Amino acid sequence: MIFKTGRDFALELDREDSLSRFRESFFIPKHTDGTESIYLCGNSLGLQPRQTKAYLNQELDDWARLGVEGHFHAANPWMPYHEILTETTAHVVGAKAHEVVIMNTLTTNLHLMMVSFYQPKGKRTKIIIEADAFPSDRYAVASQVQFHGYDDKEHLIEWTPRAGEHTPRIEDLEKLLKEQGDSIALIMVGAVNYYTGQFFDLKKIASIGHAAGAMVGFDCAHGAGNVDLELHDSGADFAVWCTYKYMNSGPGSLGGCFVHERHANNSDLPRFTGWWGHNKDTRFKMRDDFEPIYGAEGWQLSNPPILSMVAIRASLDLFAQAGFKNLREKSIQL
């Protein structure tokens, strides 16, 4: 494409844009003078899809009509409801179906993942995070370090930009690992930094992190639904994200979690457990021994809030119609 400045060229691109019809699928907030806003706040809270209300009403009606029987007899039975979200979620973040699950909220999932993937031992006790990490991530990581009895001032290592620069360089992470690699237990960075928009090379970070003997996890709050994360191919051990930003699922909605398939059955990993992570065939036999579901679902704790999942489903159905690849192509073009 030969880029031209000017309104005519922009209008021409609009006419050729196969995705422009999806604008009609969302409620766009209006200014006080009644004109539609140009909404650039999807990084904080995505817009409401017009179909969300109908999806919600379906479950409210089924609950009214069926009560507890809705778990099995609702139009979309609530028992396996989270499974309806699996395929589309996996597609958006570039993972295999059994590597993802929608559960809890972002910071909660980050903690649960660190329970499994931050195992300080001997000399290997530190965590690397990127400078200007989102405060919640920093608090979570620091509190995990403290929980294991270490001082976070010494045990949190920041991957920082060089003087006069604003974004950290991968060479400097490599240098950090060369110098202190044997003391690093975990690298946990935002896949897309919330502050600068820097999209890190996830595959590279995972590969140099693993070569140094560390676990590697990503917070994809600003990546999920926005960029090609290719989580499976990245090789990361885990990733977490929220769905209310680029994935338009409503304020405070549930988060997502990725566990690489190499850990799907890894009984060496400690984890915090709950009944929703137990083998589905025997869950209701109410046994005392815990038997985790294969893959990310094995990290679930509670039966999930269906009304929040409904809103995620309404949005993911739009992603599926639009095609994530097309969305990303358009974002790069923009």
Ligand SMILES: *Cc1c(COP(=O)(O)O)cnc(C)c1O
């Ligand atoms: C938005 C965001 C959060 C927010 O966490 P919640 O647990 O959903 O409140 C955390 N970390 C990052 C990187 C974020 O962008």
